[in-house]
Amino acid sequence: MPISKSSIPAKAKMLPPGVYCPVITLYRPAKTQEIDLEAMYTHCQYLVRGGQHGLVYQGTNGEAILLSREEKKDILRTVRKAVTDLGVPDYPIVVGISGQSTNESIELARDTAEAGASFAVSEEVLRGFYTDVADESRLPVVVYNFPGVTSGIDLNSDDLRALASHPNIVAVKLTCGNVGKGVRLTSQFSPEQFSVYGGSSDFLFPTLEAGGVGCVTGLANVFPKATARIYDLWVDGKKAEARQLQDVVANAEWACKKSLALTKFGAGYFVGKKLGLGDEKTFWPRRPYLPANEVMKKWTVEVMSVLVEEEDAIPEKRFGKGANGVGK
Template sequence: MPITKSNIPEKGKMLPPGVYCPVISLYKPTKTQEIDLDAMYKHCQYLVKGGLHGLVYQGTNGEAVLLSSSEKMDVLRTVRKAVTDLGLPEYPIVAGISGQSTNESIQLAKDATEAGASFGLLLPPSFWAKSVGEEALYGFYRDVADESPLPVVIYNFPGVTSGIDLNSDDLSTLASHPNIVAVKLTCGNVGKAVRLTSIFTPAQFSVYGGSSDFLFPTLEAGGVGCVTGLANVFPRSTARIYDLWVEGRKEEAMRLQEVVANAEWACKKSLALTKFGAGYFVGKKLALNDPKTFWPRRPYLPANGKMQEWTVEVMGVLVEEEDRISGKVCGRGVNGIKESLGGSPITEERPRAK
């Protein structure tokens, strides 16, 4: 019996397909750890030059709950300037707009718009998880999406929302809202991705994996990309899986996927290890030589010596791959139109292997 396809209208502005980096926050090496905007500017341009298709700020990797509203806006203004200075004023910048109240999330969406964001990433409320029933959950997303100037991407990450896990029925219901355009599945549930892509086209509701260690399966299942913390450290390698898949070079994509999956294991352990890896492998390239720049913000602690050694070993499998891939800049155009400087454009509403 055939699956019933959705007949909801295509959305007006969709998150472009590809690999996105949930960018870490970088701090000055002081007791109060002020945001280091110069470091954020440098890191942003490094990631864009690495071929990533978009960036996410003030998500989980960005330590959003530890940043003030003014800090969030300062960062967004800084990175919008960084991409504009690269000649990419329309480069996709996704901003976390997750608050515990509807009012707070709406205000965060308005602030992010003013500061230069392109899309909003929204977790479900979770402060009192038992009170977030189906009616409250749907009402929250619909009310925020009604008033958000930004198209909303649902962020499903039960690990940071007291176990609240949006299932495929929840997501299918919310997908009908004209300003809810996609979902990031950090739950890692590929079956959920299959159920959603069997019903919706990417122009109706796009599906992204929550990390790059299952990017190839996500694409094969009908998804359009991923958001991966490992891209803070190895932007070229993570973006390359997607590019190879789109070009129809699936064997190469799968070979690289295997290496990336092993390197990303360090990111699964803790944010502190992701940040340490970025400092160790990228910091010197950007003249960011103080390890404290890459420490988590208090009260969270940096990785200890044993875990640092382990991270270098685990992530180190990608160093050769990263160095071998030539740099490029993605992001010329939005809504599914990608072009690398000096290369041919990738223009499809949903990536399809040749």
């Protein structure tokens, strides 16, 4: 029996499909760990040139809970300037607005709109919370379902189906890794009604095959070109090549699953010197969290190194039309 399709109208503004990097926050290599806005600017442009279809700031990978309200606004202004200077002023910038209360999340939503964000993403898990925030947000809202940081609370298919009917809730990021949940949603909603994104690149190919439209992956901080390439190959109909690259990406991403400290170390090790950011402390987590120890550093290099050859073989993005079809 055919699955009944939703009759809700298409949303006015949807998150463009593709691979999005949840960008790490970089600090000055000093005890006080102020935000290094120059480094953030440089890293942002590196990710865009690397072919990422959009960037996510101030989420779990961005250590949002450790940033002040003013620091968050400073970062957003910096990255909006970075993409504008690169020639893609309309490049998609998604910003986390999860707060400790509904009021705080609404306040953060207003800040992000004023500072230049394109979309807002929240990781709380109650239907009423999402509805209240979406009602007040000037930006379209993406639901961030991440049971690992919400004491195991997991939005199920029925929850997401109900939230999808809100005119200002446009997509979900499934960091729960539940491909079956994604299939249930894509069987009922078109991408124009409610889009489904995987929460990492190690199951991007299955997400696309199931009707999803992309993913958000911490590994893109280290290998932006290779992670985006899976999506690009799939869209071009080169599925065998996409599947082959998916195998390598999935193995490299295993290190990111272990901890944020390893993701940041990997970025520093493989990318830092390319960007003139040679001090490893720039990539340390913010205190009180600790950087990776020597044993895990060595393991991370071994695990991530499988993707170096593929990453180096992919050319950087050239601008004219812009990134992701936007800009000049």
